[in-house]
Structure formats: structure tokens, C-alpha cells
Amino acid sequence: MNISVFGLGYVGCVSLGCLYKMGNNVIGVDIAEHKVNLINDGKPTIIETEIDSLISSGVNEKKISATTDVVYSIKETDFSFICVGTPVNAYGEMNLSYIKSISKSIGEGLKGKDSYHVVAVRSTVPPGTCKMVSEILEEVSGKKEGKDFSVISNPEFLREGTAVYDYFNPPVTVIGSKDILAGEIASSLYATLGAPIEMVPTEVAEMIKFVNNSWHAVKIAFANEVGLIAKEMNVDSHLLMDLFAKDTKLNLSKAYTKPGFAYGGSCLPKDLSGLVYLGKMNHLEVPVLASVSGSNNGIKKKAVDKVLSFGRKKVGVLGISFKEGTDDLRYSPYVDVVEELVGKGYDVSIYDANVNYSNLFGINKQFIDVHLPHLVHLLKTNIDDVVQNSEIILVSHKLPEYLEFPKRFPEKVFIELTKNNHGSLIPDNVSGITW
Ligand SMILES: NC(=O)c1ccc[n+]([C@@H]2O[C@H](COP(=O)([O-])OP(=O)(O)OC[C@H]3O[C@@H](n4cnc5c(N)ncnc54)[C@H](O)[C@@H]3O)[C@@H](O)[C@H]2O)c1
Incomplete structure (x- = not known):
């Protein structure tokens, strides 16, 4: 040519x-x-x-x-x-x-x-x-x-x-x-x-070059901050990061690379803040690690702002545990969203097949009693009631049985607060907002 x-x-x-x-x-x-x-x-x-x-x-x-x-x-x-x-x-x-x-x-x-x-x-x-x-x-x-x-x-x-x-x-x-x-x-x-x-x-x-090079920069900054902390703790940082790189299932992989909703659960927030604390204890500046939690909170705030933008007060939540298939509510990002909406006077009802207030115990119950003491009144056992009585429905878990609702109630607003590799739960022809 x-x-x-x-x-x-x-x-x-x-x-x-x-x-x-x-x-x-x-x-x-x-x-x-x-x-x-x-x-x-x-x-x-x-x-x-x-x-x-x-x-x-x-x-x-x-x-x-x-x-x-x-x-x-x-x-x-x-x-x-x-x-x-x-x-x-x-x-x-x-x-x-x-x-x-x-x-x-x-x-x-x-x-x-x-x-x-x-x-x-x-x-x-x-x-x-x-x-x-x-x-x-x-x-x-x-x-x-x-x-x-x-x-x-x-x-x-x-x-x-x-x-x-x-x-x-x-x-x-x-x-x-x-x-x-x-x-x-x-x-x-x-x-x-x-x-x-x-x-x-x-x-x-x-846009791909911006994303690629920014990711490379984030990787380098992450590795360097981990290296700083490890060095102060007399841990071999190279051995540590070699070990890190051996996990090609979650660490160096496609995992966690889809834009979606905030992380939560009992491990990510806890261990991240634990690592940041080790940095602080050693008088180290680790701004990349220290900023991650703020970024995560920003995503939750965006969801709350989205709900506020509709000016409708009745909100249903499908899924409250930190991810589907568990009753673990600790550091669930959906608990934070609900807490914020309840605080603003929103009428919230929740359905989660795995969460039954009377079955909660231990740290899980303690967490919810501190962060969302109203849960017992908000949790409903009938999913149909939750959807029918709400104007806005937050879909937190991507379960096939939720699929029928956007189709059955096209006049309601469905906001999907999750995304996985299988694409959106909300069909294109329904008035849903995917994250
Ligand atoms: N350098 C890299 O490693 C690299 C890698 C990938 C992508 N890029 C991107 O590629 C682009 C070019 O990068 P670079 O490093 O080759 O830049 P460079 O500055 O080395 O070269 C740019 C050239 O363009 C010429 N130029 C400017 N206006 C012109 C005009 N009107 N007509 C003809 N020539 C003109 C300049 O005289 C210069 O020789 C940038 O967008 C950069 O971000 C660079």
C-alpha cells in the first residue's frame, strides 16, 4: 500500500x-x-x-x-x-x-x-x-x-x-x-x-490509551506503596509481589475490571484499611491506597444522588447483603445507600431472600444494629409487595427471578446497582437505568 x-x-x-x-x-x-x-x-x-x-x-x-x-x-x-x-x-x-x-x-x-x-x-x-x-x-x-x-x-x-x-x-x-x-x-x-x-x-x-496508561501508572504506584510498607515491616517486597503476581485468578486477571457498583463485605474494606494503617503506623505516605475507600464512597453517593434526582420517595431494594448468595450484611454498600435514604426521610422497603432479621446473629447482627437499626421494619418477606409499593427500585443483586419486574412494571424506575460479565439485567426496551 x-x-x-x-x-x-x-x-x-x-x-x-x-x-x-x-x-x-x-x-x-x-x-x-x-x-x-x-x-x-x-x-x-x-x-x-x-x-x-x-x-x-x-x-x-x-x-x-x-x-x-x-x-x-x-x-x-x-x-x-x-x-x-x-x-x-x-x-x-x-x-x-x-x-x-x-x-x-x-x-x-x-x-x-x-x-x-x-x-x-x-x-x-x-x-x-x-x-x-x-x-x-x-x-x-x-x-x-x-x-x-x-x-x-x-x-x-x-x-x-x-x-x-x-x-x-x-x-x-x-x-x-x-x-x-x-x-x-x-x-x-x-x-x-x-x-x-x-x-x-x-x-x-x-479512549483505550488513556485507560491502559492510567492502569499501568496505578499498578506502579500500588506496587511502590506496598513496597514501602513491606520494607518498613522487614518483609521482602519482591517476594511478596512475586507471590501476588502468581494469583492469575483474581490479582492479575479480568476479575474486577468491569465498571459497576461499590465494593463491600467483610474482607475488602477491612484489609484495605488494615494496610493503610500499617503505612500510617510507619509514618509513610500511601495516597493511592488511602484514597481507594473515598473513591468507593463516591460511587455509593452517586447512587443516592440518582435516587434523589427523581423526587420520588418510595424506594424498593432488591438485595441488601453485600453480594448475592449470602446473608452477610457487614460493610454491604447497599446498607450504606439505604441508611442514607432512610436518613433523608425516604420510605424504603427491602427484599432479600437470604436475609431474615430473626436469623441474624453475632457480628453480622451487631453491624446491622449499629448501621441500620430500622432493618427489622424495612425487610419484607414478599418481593411483589416491595416492588408494587415502590416508585423506584434499586436492583442490588443480579438474580434471574428479578428479570420479570422491569417488564411487568414499565412505569417504575429500576436502577441497577451491579454489573457483571453477563451484561445488564434490565432489558433494553424497559425504562431501567444500568450502572
Ligand atoms: N512516544 C511514545 O512512546 C508514544 C507511544 C504511543 C503513543 N504516543 C502518542 O503518539 C503521538 C505522537 O507522539 P510522539 O512521541 O511521536 O511525538 P513527537 O513529539 O516525538 O513527534 C511529533 C511530530 O509531529 C510533528 N508535527 C507537528 N505538527 C505537524 C504538522 N502539522 N505536520 C507534520 N508534522 C507535524 C512534530 O514536528 C514532531 O516531529 C502522541 O499523541 C503520543 O501521545 C506516543
């Missing part, structure tokens, strides 16, 4: 060399003339393992060239990668001025072109950027997205230092496109790499 690459920095230069290696003719474009000259002299614009030989062979074979002329590069190619910088300011706001500027130039190039052209945004950009690029291209070129050109998102996953290796060995190739043809053309570029190709909505593709 004939491909143009806009921006000859880390991502652009590596793309130039690797796209050539995969059999394409590539034109690199940059506003910085010295970078263009370097490429045309057969030299990379960056220091990176394996890139020197790729660029020099490509230039020698006349398969790689560089220019400052965007219009020429668009005319000579069918596919373009935008790899310009997207720096952030002190508030984290992304500067998209380079993206806008190159989009205008590409639009000028498209003006004089009759054949279909794909523009792939490789830079890290916030959701909605491809739409903005497409609007600029339509405005400047007078051409139509979907017919004359398409804009897709194809984020880059390389790490500096191992960039060429990473380019040829991606964990996954992500393509966000609403246009099937553009998605297929982009996929064909990666067909030989062997990595899975994920075709997703454009905004999902645009």
Missing part, C-alpha cells in the same frame, strides 16, 4: 520503518525540515533499537522518503497515519492544535483527489477527536466522509526503547471505525502480525 505518515517523532519514525518492512511504500511528512532531511539521508529522527537499519534500507530501496509537502503526500498515497504530538497542559487538558493543523492540511490535499482515502489517527487523543478531524476534512476539502474518505482511530501501543519490537508484537491491534471498508483496509496492514485485531466503536478505540 502507499502510505503517508504525518509527524516524524517517535511514533511516526517507527511507523515509517515498520510499515516499509511490512512491504509498503511510505512517505513521511513533518513541518520540521531537519527531520525530513534526516529521513531522506537514510537516518532516523530518533534513537531507538533496530530503527537505523530499517530507515536506511527503506531509503536505499526508494520505498521510504520524506517531505514537508502534505498535498503531494496525499496525492501519492491512499492511506495516512496522523502521528503528531498531543501534549497536555498542567491541568491535563490535551492540546489538539497539531491535530487540527494537520487535518486542515490533509483537507487541502483531499481537495484535488478523486480516489478514496483513509486517515488513521495514531496519536493519543480524547474520544470525539476523529469526529472533529472528519468535520475539518469535510469543510476544507468539500468531500464527504464515508464516500470520499474515512477517518478511523488506530492507537499506537509502542514503548520507547523497544518500539520496533512492540510495533511487530502488539498485545492487540485496535481499530475504531464506523466505516467497514476503512476498517478492513486498516486491518489488512496488520494481517501478518498475528496479534488479535479488535474492531470497536471509534470512541472506544480513542
Whole structure:
């Protein structure tokens, strides 16, 4: 394929060399003339393992060239990668001025072109950027997205230092496109790499880099804080984290990665606060660990705010224990939500097949007597009564028998305070709010 690459920095230069290696003719474009000259002299614009030989062979074979002329590069190619910088300011706001500027130039190039052209945004950009690029291209070129050109998102996953290796060995190739043809053309570029190709909505593709890199940063900060505490306690932090990494069922896995409702129960809140306490006892700053509980409380507050926003006072709760299949109420996030609503004068009734007040004993009963002493009056034994007498129903447990209620009572508001890998309990055609 004939491909143009806009921006000859880390991502652009590596793309130039690797796209050539995969059999394409590539034109690199940059506003910085010295970078263009370097490429045309057969030299990379960056220091990176394996890139020197790729660029020099490509230039020698006349398969790689560089220019400052965007219009020429668009005319000579069918596919373009935008790899310009997207720096952030002190508030984290992304500067998209380079993206806008190159989009205008590409639009000028498209003006004089009759054949279909794909523009792939490789830079890290916030959701909605491809739409903005497409609007600029339509405005400047007078051409139509979907017919004359398409804009897709194809984020880059390389790490500096191992960039060429990473380019040829991606964990996954992500393509966000609403246009099937553009998605297929982009996929064909990666067909030989062997990595899975994920075709997703454009905004999902645009956001994945933010999520990936933030997760990597959180992992590092978590491990470092654990390391600080372990060191103070004379515990071998490396051995500890090696052991941690051996649990691929819950620790390093898909577990707990679905957005959903707040955590609770007798273990997570207790052991987290225990670890934070060990940090405090040793006069350590562990802000990541210390902030988790506040984040969890914020999710519960959001649920309460949601209920308040309807201005209806009768609330039913389906499931009060911290998770389905148990009668354990300790640190149940649903108890906190109910406590807040009762405190605000809401008329709350609760159904939970596993919770019977007279059967509660020990720490479980002590907890509820302190946190929700009214439970005995709120708990009902008939689920139908709870739903019928309520205007808003909070579905805390995802049980198949609850499925019929949103269908039977479409005039009521159902708010789902849980989410698992099986998707939503509330059918699409029912007025439910999924979390
Ligand atoms: N560096 C990385 O490891 C890495 C990895 C993945 C994704 N990314 C993302 O890729 C993007 C590029 O990163 P980078 O590190 O390669 O940036 P960079 O600053 O090294 O390179 C950007 C290049 O774009 C050029 N440029 C700016 N405006 C231009 C225009 N109008 N026309 C042509 N060229 C123009 C600049 O002169 C520069 O050479 C960023 O969004 C970044 O977040 C970077």
C-alpha cells in the first residue's frame, strides 16, 4: 500500500520503518525540515533499537522518503497515519492544535483527489477527536466522509526503547471505525502480525490509551506503596509481589475490571484499611491506597444522588447483603445507600431472600444494629409487595427471578446497582437505568 505518515517523532519514525518492512511504500511528512532531511539521508529522527537499519534500507530501496509537502503526500498515497504530538497542559487538558493543523492540511490535499482515502489517527487523543478531524476534512476539502474518505482511530501501543519490537508484537491491534471498508483496509496492514485485531466503536478505540496508561501508572504506584510498607515491616517486597503476581485468578486477571457498583463485605474494606494503617503506623505516605475507600464512597453517593434526582420517595431494594448468595450484611454498600435514604426521610422497603432479621446473629447482627437499626421494619418477606409499593427500585443483586419486574412494571424506575460479565439485567426496551 502507499502510505503517508504525518509527524516524524517517535511514533511516526517507527511507523515509517515498520510499515516499509511490512512491504509498503511510505512517505513521511513533518513541518520540521531537519527531520525530513534526516529521513531522506537514510537516518532516523530518533534513537531507538533496530530503527537505523530499517530507515536506511527503506531509503536505499526508494520505498521510504520524506517531505514537508502534505498535498503531494496525499496525492501519492491512499492511506495516512496522523502521528503528531498531543501534549497536555498542567491541568491535563490535551492540546489538539497539531491535530487540527494537520487535518486542515490533509483537507487541502483531499481537495484535488478523486480516489478514496483513509486517515488513521495514531496519536493519543480524547474520544470525539476523529469526529472533529472528519468535520475539518469535510469543510476544507468539500468531500464527504464515508464516500470520499474515512477517518478511523488506530492507537499506537509502542514503548520507547523497544518500539520496533512492540510495533511487530502488539498485545492487540485496535481499530475504531464506523466505516467497514476503512476498517478492513486498516486491518489488512496488520494481517501478518498475528496479534488479535479488535474492531470497536471509534470512541472506544480513542479512549483505550488513556485507560491502559492510567492502569499501568496505578499498578506502579500500588506496587511502590506496598513496597514501602513491606520494607518498613522487614518483609521482602519482591517476594511478596512475586507471590501476588502468581494469583492469575483474581490479582492479575479480568476479575474486577468491569465498571459497576461499590465494593463491600467483610474482607475488602477491612484489609484495605488494615494496610493503610500499617503505612500510617510507619509514618509513610500511601495516597493511592488511602484514597481507594473515598473513591468507593463516591460511587455509593452517586447512587443516592440518582435516587434523589427523581423526587420520588418510595424506594424498593432488591438485595441488601453485600453480594448475592449470602446473608452477610457487614460493610454491604447497599446498607450504606439505604441508611442514607432512610436518613433523608425516604420510605424504603427491602427484599432479600437470604436475609431474615430473626436469623441474624453475632457480628453480622451487631453491624446491622449499629448501621441500620430500622432493618427489622424495612425487610419484607414478599418481593411483589416491595416492588408494587415502590416508585423506584434499586436492583442490588443480579438474580434471574428479578428479570420479570422491569417488564411487568414499565412505569417504575429500576436502577441497577451491579454489573457483571453477563451484561445488564434490565432489558433494553424497559425504562431501567444500568450502572
Ligand atoms: N512516544 C511514545 O512512546 C508514544 C507511544 C504511543 C503513543 N504516543 C502518542 O503518539 C503521538 C505522537 O507522539 P510522539 O512521541 O511521536 O511525538 P513527537 O513529539 O516525538 O513527534 C511529533 C511530530 O509531529 C510533528 N508535527 C507537528 N505538527 C505537524 C504538522 N502539522 N505536520 C507534520 N508534522 C507535524 C512534530 O514536528 C514532531 O516531529 C502522541 O499523541 C503520543 O501521545 C506516543
